[in-house]
Amino acid sequence: MNPEIVLKTRNLGKHYRHRWAVRNLNLEVYRGDVFGFLGPNGAGKSTTIRMILSLIRPTEGEIELFGYPLSSERRKALAHTSGLVEKADFYLYLSALRNLEILGTLSGGIDRRRIQEIIDLVGLSGRENDRVKTYSHGMKQRLGIAQALLADPDLVILDEPMNGLDPQGIKEIRDLIVHLARDRKKTILLSSHLLSEIELVANRMAIINRGELAAQGEVEALLEHGEQYVNLKAGPAEKVRQILEEKGIRVRSFDEGTGEFSLDIRFEETADLTAALVRAEVEVHAVVPRRSLEDYFLSITENGAE
Amino acid sequence: MLRLIRDEVLKTFLKKRTYLGFGIILLIVPLIEIAMNLEGSHFITAITRTLARDFFFSGSLFNGWFIAYMIMNSLWLHVPLLISFVVGDQLAGEATAGTYRLILIRPVSRAKIFFAKYAASLIYTFLFVAFLACLSIGLALFLAGRGDLLVSKGEILVLADSDVAWRFMVAYVFALWTMTTVASISFFFSSFVENSIGPIVGTMGVIIVCSVITLMPIQLFDALRPHLFTSYLDLWSRVFAEPVDWEKIRTGALYLGGYSFASVAVAWYIFVRKDILS
């Protein structure tokens, strides 16, 4: 049985004055996914999300939500979709409750009980009558998620919801996302510029770079498919080479400058190797397990999108 | 739709800036009226001395009607400024606050949101003009009582006390109609300018430029003049004439309506297509 596709983009593209911010993007998000949308800053994540939520018009291509084309059946397409684009901004002079009431009207009318339930869910009870002006960044971000949940959408799109939060705030949002996906059966599209963040919660993901799709699939498959290897910083180099040869470990590369080896071994074998090195009185400075996906992502992040 | 309008009105009237206009009127109108009342007859003797020889008046020509009439005459630039201050913020304010990103991702059409906001703008404009009317007329009559109204516009005219009340009512209806045009132009600027002063500067800029053309006695502008809305900013004052030239008023009202319609139509066209980048 094929999983239901809740979001599909077909050759989606957005052209700004001089260049393409997004081009030829084909995403498929299935019902029940926590879909990671990964890309360095400026890759085109927010631009894509703005198009999906009808804030901006695609220059080319199409978006389908729950089978409805966004361009011709906007209301139906967005009826079960909601989200938070970039940072959470509200009517600062109004209370959180009033903000949610006003947004609830636009979502088709949400009753008070439901609003209170959502306020409780995101952990803002007791503060709902305070003006949003008095809220911390983390509280606004949670209120941002709350407004996305008003109409009980099936697909929730969150654009870097953890940006600028402290570790505690990040954990709260992450737990909330996991709760929404696992217990409330929401499909979630979560964008981020950090692979580690996506890895923790997503089951499928897409990587976007300079507006174009670089990879898409199951997170595990993408991570496994990418080879594993280990970076070893140890010396003297001669002695290390000898031991590696004895153990039959292939050296992918060696950096003369830093004295760093890149080794073709599985993570499970590193303990054994380290022990051998230490026994041979080699100085071991660092043993770092690497995955090529991570490297690939680091490389595009370091080179930057612009 | 009614709930959308209600929410937009609510948003407007929970904002501080909305009360600035009311506050200024509440300050400035009593100030002018009390000062005028103190100056009293000095104010008017100059004109009446010449008149007194040829006419016979009932009571003093310096009275509440006269003060209220002077207020209407003096606020024709201030009221548009205060209206654009609030109406210009209706759409642009959402852009600067970043809240377009909250309201335009929902399954309500942009057209509905647009018209709810325009409705809220008109409601504000109505309340503002009504407030100005009630305060300025009410206080003036309270301070200086009734009497015949002296109108000097080119030629001097005295309207009998009993013939004045309806003129004020009708004049304020036309003033409201004029301010609706001002509000619509502000709304137009608000649809594409993404900061809070842009729509105010835009509206006042248009009014000032057009007024200059309207008022300058330059022949080159003659052909242009009847088509500019600023030529009808003082449409209300035509009601204080004898006989009232209803034909001219009708033309003016139509021009103003046309400008309102065009502004809102263009604003709508821009708004529903706009890329939200804020």
Ligand SMILES: Nc1ncnc2c1ncn2[C@@H]1O[C@H](COP(=O)(O)OP(=O)(O)O)[C@@H](O)[C@H]1O
């Ligand atoms: N309004 C705009 N005009 C021109 N270029 C833009 C505009 N908004 C975004 N861009 C460009 O589009 C690219 C994608 O931006 P964005 O979608 O915000 O990336 P991300 O969210 O992944 O960080 C960037 O290179 C950015 O500079």
Ligand SMILES: [Mg+2]
């Ligand atoms: Mg972004």
